[in-house]
Amino acid sequence: MEINPSMFKAYDIRGIYPEQLNEDSICQIGKAFVEFVKPKNVVIGYDIRLSAKSLFKALSHGIMDMGVDVVALGEVSTDMVYFAVPWCGCDSGIMLTASHNPPQYNGMKLVRQQSIPISGDTGIYQIRDLAIEQKFIQSDKKGTIISRDIYDEYVKHVLSFINPRVLKPYRIVADAGNGIGGKVVSGIVKDLPVQIIPMNFEPDGNFPNGEPNPLLEEKRIGIIERVKQEKCDLGVAWDGDADRCFFIDENGEFIDGYYITALLAEAFLKKKPGSKIIFDPRLIWANIDVIKQYGGIPIINKSGHAFIKERMRKEDALFAGEMSAHYYFRDNYYADNGMIPLVLILELMSITNKSLSELLLPLKSRYFISGEINCLVDSPAEKIREIEEYYQDGEISCIDGLSVEYPAWRFNLRASNTEPFIRLNVEAKNKGLLEEKTGELKNRLG
16 A cells, blocks of 8 residues: 655645545554554544545554554544543544545644644654555554543533633624534533524535635635624634634624734733733734733744644743634643634623624724735745845844834745745734735735
8 A cells, every 4th residue: 555645744644535545544654653652542533524434444443453542532623632632641642634625635633642743843754654664563462442422521621711600692603614613612602691603514524615714715705794694793613623713703804813812812811910922923013012911921933733832831831822713722731722712702702891893993903914915926935035135124033934023014924835825914003004015015026
């Protein structure tokens, strides 16, 4: 069985089923995973993709052939696997998912004990090589498989982040994109005084309403219309495996992950002043100001879940947020979660007696942002060097890509890992300057 090495990415494994990732290849990858991690047991969950159950079966067989036990969670969100590994006292975990990719894809997210991610820097490529070379010794003793239903425990865990008694009876449009999010959120809100108006809650691996990725503007049209039509208090949408969540305010305005990070930082620091909060360098000013205002310590770190989680552990940071709508919590084993942000925002609205747009007004009226702009270029590295030279009179930082800062505006440029794109983010102290500088940079990148 030949393994296609292109499936092994910087943060996970993804391939087209059955041409690349199939029952044979996943069985080999499972054995290679055991050979590399040397666990006693592996927690496995899967999302709603059509190939999930068949791949799960083959993966479990490969792992049990190596003499290792499997704890089967069934159909869950990615963040439920992150929760289950430490909570069940297991020493590794695999989530079968291709997140927001189209239906023909499937994939794997891998963690070791305490849900520490296995990435390109910490083992994915070694696992790839072991799988290709089939360098593993099967055990005489076969592992066992047990099923665990962790939904109730997971709900309790998510709700432990707030005081549910303060919540007001909000009406929320929730768009699960035909992924797993509908099933998960239904358990979360079961005993809360909120009313969910469901959209695309039916789990369907064909994704009849298109790719489950709320970062795409066209995927937000439906929920924005629905929030306005139903006169709801807010909208929330998830990607396919429900580990990222996106918010729409009561006016149907999509809220950038940058502002949500600042808002959640405020919520946490009100409870635990003096804490460290981490965010990525694409946009920073709102986070720095809010964190300092509420007595916290702001830390800028390279984006990407493996880098963020590693830094959180090192700093013992309370919370971290990325523009991409990944939110991480110390009391969630330093892992990201797609449901905790929703309950925190509901609590913040309830305590302050403010709508989401009112909570965001101080941020949106002071920190003006371009939104992420993708620019197609022939040679990203060369283009970034050229831009750095042109803006060399600014304060330059290279934590993640190129950041250049001036007193009234700044920008960040990052090359895509997978495509010939440069991703541009601009922020400014006023709207006119933002538009002027965004236009200027787009021309230089064009």
